[in-house]
Amino acid sequence: MKMNSCEHLEKVIDYRLHRLTDEQEKEFELHLETCAFCQHELAIEQAIEEELSVKLDPGFIESKVMTRWRLRREQGIRSFWLYAYRVIVLGITAAVLAFILFPFLLRLPIKSFLEINQLASGLERLLGGLPQINPVFVGVGFAYALLIASSIFTIVRTRR
Amino acid sequence: MTSLITIHKGLIFTIILRMTNDYHLSEDLTQDTFIRAFMNMKKVKSGEHFRPWLCTIARNIVRDHYRRNRNSPSVSFEQVEEFQGQSDDPIRRRVVIQDALARLTERDRMLLTLTYYEGLSLREIAETMKMTEANAKVCLHRARKRLRKQLAGYENELL
Numbered sequence: 001m002k003m004n005s006c007e008h009l010e011k012v013i014d015y016r017l018h019r020l021t022d023e024q025e026k027e028f029e030l031h032l033e034t035c036a037f038c039q040h041e042l043a044i045e046q047a048i049e050e051e052l053s054v055k056l057d058p059g060f061i062e063s064k065v066m067t068r069w070r071l072r073r074e075q076g077i078r079s080f081w082l083y084a085y086r087v088i089v090l091g092i093t094a095a096v097l098a099f100i101l102f103p104f105l106l107r108l109p110i111k112s113f114l115e116i117n118q119l120a121s122g123l124e125r126l127l128g129g130l131p132q133i134n135p136v137f138v139g140v141g142f143a144y145a146l147l148i149a150s151s152i153f154t155i156v157r158t159r160r
Numbered sequence: 161m162t163s164l165i166t167i168h169k170g171l172i173f174t175i176i177l178r179m180t181n182d183y184h185l186s187e188d189l190t191q192d193t194f195i196r197a198f199m200n201m202k203k204v205k206s207g208e209h210f211r212p213w214l215c216t217i218a219r220n221i222v223r224d225h226y227r228r229n230r231n232s233p234s235v236s237f238e239q240v241e242e243f244q245g246q247s248d249d250p251i252r253r254r255v256v257i258q259d260a261l262a263r264l265t266e267r268d269r270m271l272l273t274l275t276y277y278e279g280l281s282l283r284e285i286a287e288t289m290k291m292t293e294a295n296a297k298v299c300l301h302r303a304r305k306r307l308r309k310q311l312a313g314y315e316n317e318l319l
């Protein structure tokens with residue numbers, strides 16, 4: 001503001017924002033009547049305010065929003081079932097692999113393990129034979145558990 | 161849901177256009193704002209918090225857009241030059257002020273837009289800006305001064 005020569009010029013914004021006390025306000029209004037610089041500044045501030053108050057309109061967007069929103073929701077439901085499907089497939093694969101891998105890692109004969117009458121004793125050895133369990137078996141088991149847990153977590157998160 | 165769009169689209173579009181300076185982009189981002197709002201409808205606490213909440217979403221939508229696209233809102237000085245010689249045209253004034261706004265910080269721009277959008281209370285403005293009401297007043301005062309500074313030399317275009 002180079003061309004100013006009024007010390008009250010700064011007060012114009014305060015005046016417009018109602019930051020002056022009643023007394024100051026009256027005083028300033030009196031000054032305003034006689035000061036061309038402050039009148040000019042006030043006009044500028046009012047023009048700025050007027051422009052900032054302009055309400056802009058995007059036109060008719062309602063139907064576009066509703067269509068896009070419905071589509072998004074459908075996609076959400078679809079992706080939920082996709083995740084559910086993935087977890088089920090993952091779970092079955094994990095279970096199948098576990099049943100083949102566990103006896104192998106425990107050095108059990110697979111043939112006898114898969115025979116129904118031997119399954120009970122196989123499981124008994126699996127649970128009871130703690131000294132036979134090796135770190136690899138524990139690690140693989142743990143990895144499977146993590147995998148399934150993370151899948152379930154993904155499902156819960158996408159649902160929200 | 162449709163009536164919510166009708167009631168609030170003007171406010172949201174105005175905020176976004178002031179932030180982006182791009183008409184077509186603002187139309188898209190206004191739609192995005194409502195879609196994001198509808199997807200998160202359960203998170204609104206109550207009726208009086210709805211507008212600040214919606215404004216915050218609009219602000220985040222704009223931020224996300226520029227985070228994704230790297231480039232910040234354009235300052236179109238060339239555009240101003242094109243309009244020269246038509247100072248009685250209200251469009252000219254709009255462009256000058258919009259350009260000055262674009263050179264302010266995102267926070268100043270948001271605050272000024274919310275303040276002069278008729279019908280928003282100081283409480284709603286403060287809530288959107290995540291400030292106290294007293295702080296919002298102080299920040300608004302500074303924002304007004306900075307905007308005036310940016311318009312120095314363009315005074316005659318405004319009147």
Ligand SMILES: [Zn+2]
Pocket residue numbers: 006007008009031035036037038039
């Ligand atoms: Zn004066």
